[in-house]
Amino acid sequence: MRTRAGRHALVASLFALWLAGRAAVPASADQPDEPRPPLEFVPPEPGTYELHRIMRAPEGRVLTVDGRVEALSRFTRERITLLGFIYTSCMDPEGCPLAYRVFGRLKDEIEAHPALRDEVQLVSLSFDPARDSPSVMKRYAGSRLEEDRGLRWFFLTTRSVEDLLPLVEGFGQDVRYSEDRSTGLPVRQLSHVLKVFLIDRAGYVREIYTSTFLHPRSIMGDIETLLMEQRSEGDPARSATSAR
Incomplete structure (x- = not known):
């Protein structure tokens, strides 16, 4: 559990980011796809291993690209969900642009x-x-937002730091702003460890990927493993939804 001092530090970082200039131009995520290097290991076959429940995905308020306020759970239930935190002006090739390419x-x-x-x-x-x-x-979503071939990709933000805080805390996603050492003022660069969360239909996080392990091949295996598990159990999450 995050300490009170740690929470205050996170609040201070996020509010400083809020106040730090707003003139940065968002990076275009619609860029040519660059293949990931081959995995240095052979992933196990889907269904031959278990993905244990790590934690329940937190609840909170988010904004859609149409400006609607929704509960985050609307986007983390009923389907297997891959969720990643990003910011549009990120320039680190092993950060947000990598997540976009892998997604x-x-x-x-x-x-x-x-x-x-x-x-x-x-x-x-x-x-x-x-x-x-x-x-x-x-x-930022670019042409991906207009594609509709079955798999939905949602691009979400929040109205304020207050709405954001329960989400970054609940997922354990640390974020810090960078300082200009000559002035001590915050600049438009976030410091964060890339994390992507695999969430089952019941809203539980089952795997957390960092940039080292964010590879389509291993993620596909984990998705198939969850699907096999849910089919063998009769998909209790979907049954609970239909019983409401």
Whole structure:
């Protein structure tokens, strides 16, 4: 559990980011796909291992690209969800742009399999509400937002730091702003460890990927493992939903 001092530090970082200039131009995520280097290990076959429940995905309020306020759980239930925190002005090739490329590759691969494409969804959630308005997120999404071949990819932000805080804390996603050493003022660069969360239909996080392990091949195996598990158990999450 995050200490009170740690929470205050996170609040201070996020509010400083909120106040730090808003003139940065968001990076275009619609860039040529660069293949990931081959895995240095052979992933186990789907269904031959277990993915244990790590934690329940937190609840909170988010904004869609159309400006609607929704509960985050609307985007983390009923389908297997891959959720990653991003910010649109990120320039680190092993950060947010990497997540976008991997999500895009997964989307293309999953949509090629009719048995999978209605079972999975993708979520890119900004942790820079000061800059990443719904319209900015819409531009960031590019052509991916207009594609509709079965697999949904949501681009979300929040109205404020207050709405964002329970989400970054709940997922354990640390974020810090960078300082200009000559002035001591915050600058438009976030410091964060890339994390992508695999969430089952019941809303539980089952795997957390960092940039080292964010590879379409291993993620596909984990998705198939969850689907096999849920089918063998009769999909209690979907049964609970239909019983409401």
